[in-house]
Amino acid sequence: MSKIAGRFQQLAAQGRKALIPYIVAGDPEMALTVPLMHALVAAGADIIELGVPFSDPMSEGPVIQKAHERALANGARLRDALDMVQTFRERDADTPVLLMGYANPVEHMGYGVFADRAAEAGVDGLLTVDIPPEEVAGVNAELHRVGMDNIFLVAPTTPSARIKAIVDQASGFIYYVALKGVTGAGNLDAADVARHLALIREHTTLPLAVGFGIKDAASARLVGASADGVVVGSALVACVARAASEGVDHEGLVRAASALVAEIRAGLDSIASR
Numbered sequence: 001m002s003k004i005a006g007r008f009q010q011l012a013a014q015g016r017k018a019l020i021p022y023i024v025a026g027d028p029e030m031a032l033t034v035p036l037m038h039a040l041v042a043a044g045a046d047i048i049e050l051g052v053p054f055s056d057p058m059s060e061g062p063v064i065q066k067a068h069e070r071a072l073a074n075g076a077r078l079r080d081a082l083d084m085v086q087t088f089r090e091r092d093a094d095t096p097v098l099l100m101g102y103a104n105p106v107e108h109m110g111y112g113v114f115a116d117r118a119a120e121a122g123v124d125g126l127l128t129v130d131i132p133p134e135e136v137a138g139v140n141a142e143l144h145r146v147g148m149d150n151i152f153l154v155a156p157t158t159p160s161a162r163i164k165a166i167v168d169q170a171s172g173f174i175y176y177v178a179l180k181g182v183t184g185a186g187n188l189d190a191a192d193v194a195r196h197l198a199l200i201r202e203h204t205t206l207p208l209a210v211g212f213g214i215k216d217a218a219s220a221r222l223v224g225a226s227a228d229g230v231v232v233g234s235a236l237v238a239c240v241a242r243a244a245s246e247g248v249d250h251e252g253l254v255r256a257a258s259a260l261v262a263e264i265r266a267g268l269d270s271i272a273s274r
Contacts, residue, residue, distance in 0.1 A: 002149050003096045003124045004172040007046055008207040008228060017268040018173075018229025019044055019220075020209055021236050021261050022100065024051035024067040025084055026076025028244040028253075033084045035254055036240070041095050043258040044265030048088075049127075049231060052081045052101030059129045063234045067241065078105040078114075082121040089122035098125040098151060098172075106139065115142035125149035125172045133169040140169060153177055156196055160203075167204035174200060175231065178223065179212045188213040194226035216260075217267025224268045232264055 001009070011018050021040045025033050037048050053071035057064065078101070085097050099118065106114050106128060118126070125148055131139060136150065143150050149172030154163055156177065167174060178193050197208050210223045211231030220230045239260050243253040 002147060002172055003094075004047060004098065004149050004151075005207075007096050008173060011046060012207075012228070017224045017227065017271060018046045018207070018209060019261065019265050019268055020047045020049050020098075020211075020229055020231045021045050022049040022051060022211075022231060022233035023236060023240065023257075024053060024064065024071045024076075025081035026053055026071035026074045027067040027237070028070055028074075028240060029250075030074050030076060030080070032250060032253065034087050035250070036257055037084075037088050037097075038091060039254045039258045040261050041092060043261040045095070045261055046229070047096045047098060049098045049100050049233075050081055050085065052078050052099055052105060054102045054105065057102065061234060063238045063241070067237045070241075078109060079117075082117055082123065085118075085123050086121040093122070096124040097122065098127060098149075099123055100127040100151075101129070103128045103131045111139045111142040115146045115148065119146035119148060123148065125151050127151040127153070127175060129153065133165045136169050144171075149173075151175055154196075154200055156192070160199065163200055164203045167200070167206060170204070170206060173207040173209050173228070174204060176200065176208055176210045176227070177212050178210050178214075188219055188223060190222040190225070193223055197226050214264070217263045217270075219267075220264045221267040221271055224271050230264070230268065232261070236260055 053068050053076045057068045140150050151172050152166045152170040153175050178188055207228035209229035209231055210227040214220050214230045214232045215235035223230055240257050243256045
């Protein structure tokens with residue numbers, strides 16, 4: 001069993017939901033990424049989703065696009081993200097870490113080289129936004145060779161036959177995009193999310209985590225009622241960016257991010273305690 005699958009199994013046995021915060025490697029500063037990762041775990045994160053900076057993050061909204069721009073300006077690249085995970089592992093061998101990004105950097109490195117380097121660093125899974133299930137055989141073979149999960153997105157507009165094709169190639173969990181469009185857009189419809197999750201469950205027993213639109217305890221609680229976990233991305237990235245723009249020192253920046261994650265953790269835990 002993979003580390004990601006094991007974490008979901010552990011949480012299910014406890015009647016709890018997974019909290020998966022997303023930050024971009026190298027944003028707002030290279031030296032802050034690993035301390036942020038540790039702080040998010042201390043605040044209640046179950047899995048860390050680390051964004052790999054990319055020059056054309058087409059699936060992202062303005063908040064995360066700017067985070068990618070800042071990270072790239074700081075010199076962060078795929079190899080740096082891997083190095084950050086390896087440094088994180090010096091203190092935390094247990095928390096699953098997922099890399100989220102785009103195909104180009106992974107393909108440029110080479111699937112086999114990436115898989116070996118990622119496994120050595122302690123990465124547990126990969127989510128590439130722009131590799132469709134029909135073209136995933138090569139990367140899947142390499143990821144599975146080193147025991148890493150390949151995470152896939154399912155959108156509200158994904159038809160049933162397409163869902164089946166996606167989940168057949170996925171492992172770890174399925175990431176359901178709660179909103180149409182890019183990250184950070186629109187308002188959540190919890191009933192609609194629940195309906196779509198039920199449709200996905202007809203095709204898979206993999207855990208379902210919901211992202212896009214989770215911004216606070218209330219939204220996490222609404223979505224978490226029908227999901228196995230939630231992903232918080234734009235709200236957390238915006239929180240970090242806001243603190244940095246206000247000149248908050250490193251300690252204060254980490255404290256602000258931790259407070260948001262702790263709030264969302266409390267919202268999710270209130271579901272389990274009902």
